[in-house]
Amino acid sequence: MYYKFSGFTQRLTGAASSTASPQGLRSNIPSESPTIVFGTPTKVVSQSSPAVEYMGVNKVPDLQRIFQASDEVPIHLKRVVPDRLLYRTTMALTVGGALYCLVALYIAAQPKNK
Amino acid sequence: MAHQAHAYHMVDPSPWPLTGAVGALLMTSGLAIWFHFHSTTLLTLGLILLLLTMYQWWRDIIREGTFQGHHTPPVQKGLRYGMILFITSEVFFFLGFFWAFYHSSLAPTPELGGCWPPTGITPLDPFEVPLLNTAVLLASGVTVTWAHHSIMEGERKQAIQSLALTIILGLYFTALQAMEYYEAPFTIADGVYGSTFFVATGFHGLHVIIGSSFLAVCLLRQIQYHFTSEHHFGFEAAAWYWHFVDVVWLFLYVSIYWWGS
Numbered sequence: 001m002y003y004k005f006s007g008f009t010q011r012l013t014g015a016a017s018s019t020a021s022p023q024g025l026r027s028n029i030p031s032e033s034p035t036i037v038f039g040t041p042t043k044v045v046s047q048s049s050p051a052v053e054y055m056g057v058n059k060v061p062d063l064q065r066i067f068q069a070s071d072e073v074p075i076h077l078k079r080v081v082p083d084r085l086l087y088r089t090t091m092a093l094t095v096g097g098a099l100y101c102l103v104a105l106y107i108a109a110q111p112k113n114k
Numbered sequence: 115m116a117h118q119a120h121a122y123h124m125v126d127p128s129p130w131p132l133t134g135a136v137g138a139l140l141m142t143s144g145l146a147i148w149f150h151f152h153s154t155t156l157l158t159l160g161l162i163l164l165l166l167t168m169y170q171w172w173r174d175i176i177r178e179g180t181f182q183g184h185h186t187p188p189v190q191k192g193l194r195y196g197m198i199l200f201i202t203s204e205v206f207f208f209l210g211f212f213w214a215f216y217h218s219s220l221a222p223t224p225e226l227g228g229c230w231p232p233t234g235i236t237p238l239d240p241f242e243v244p245l246l247n248t249a250v251l252l253a254s255g256v257t258v259t260w261a262h263h264s265i266m267e268g269e270r271k272q273a274i275q276s277l278a279l280t281i282i283l284g285l286y287f288t289a290l291q292a293m294e295y296y297e298a299p300f301t302i303a304d305g306v307y308g309s310t311f312f313v314a315t316g317f318h319g320l321h322v323i324i325g326s327s328f329l330a331v332c333l334l335r336q337i338q339y340h341f342t343s344e345h346h347f348g349f350e351a352a353a354w355y356w357h358f359v360d361v362v363w364l365f366l367y368v369s370i371y372w373w374g375s
Contacts, residue, residue, distance in 0.1 A: 012119070055274060075174045
């Protein structure tokens with residue numbers, strides 16, 4: 001039983017239907033990913049004639065498994081090596097840039113010597 | 115794990131709002147430093163930070179939606195509201211420039227010669243490249259709709275081809291417009307005519323580039339099987355934005371290029 005916010009009455013109302021529960025937040029998620037709508041295209045590939053898929057193979061189910069691993073890692077670091085590198089570079093530029101900016105503005109604020 | 119008593123998606127703590135804000139600080143103060151001290155270091159740093167923030171923030175949203183399944187119908191509704199409100203804000207942005215144009219062109223001052231186009235200005239022929247540009251954008255509106263229907267019907271190859279065609283048309287528009295800018299007999303410094311022309315069409319061109327980039331990301335995602343026939347909001351948002359860009363051009367063409375000549 002979950003609460004649903006009624007935009008009309010501006011109140012929480014009961015909603016017994018499961019459509020209100022977001023995926024990924026149920027505690028009974030199995031370790032393998034269930035058949036999610038997002039994973040497979042509507043036309044099953046085995047039904048279409050070409051032996052090789054058009055422009056690459058579907059890697060979404062594998063990625064879903066990786067990103068749904070319950071390891072408490074936030075989304076922006078879930079892929080460890082590339083994510084951490086990019087995050088650290090960005091943070092370094094952020095902190096360094098902010099300090100450089102303050103210094104530049106301090107210098108710019110000095111009166112010109114005649 | 116505790117259940118939440120609402121349907122909204124509570125995202126993981128993220129550093130990107132902070133990095134984006136610092137990027138904005140660096141770009142604005144960088145602009146000031148460039149103007150007064152001729153150094154572009156701060157500005158460049160800000161731009162790099164902005165690009166890094168955009169890449170990682172939107173990458174995380176794709177992970178949350180496509181890979182973790184957090185974009186349920188109630189969440190998607192919120193995303194739709196968000197995109198519509200953003201596009202509405204952009205409409206008001208352009209409204210300002212159209213206001214400026216009509217303010218100056220409906221009652222031309224004596225300094226301009228009391229006429230519009232002002233004395234000495236040779237406007238572009240609206241029935242040459244500008245008309246071609248109109249046809250290009252209208253055609254791209256058709257191809258993006260074709261792409262949408264292809265996605266909804268599960269036609270992978272057609273979706274990829276029509277989306278690619280849309281992007282090519284967008285790039286063609288940008289190339290034609292760049293050539294027009296180079297060849298134009300007037301510049302942004304040519305009084306209020308130059309100002310209103312280049313600022314309005316210039317911001318529009320920037321939005322065409324943004325829209326083309328958004329569609330390009332959608333093309334990459336479509337190739338990588340992110341979209342399903344029922345759920346492809348990223349593409350829909352890009353298509354809405356593209357139609358908005360198209361409509362702004364139509365207003366620009368009729369007002370500035372056609373009536374304004």
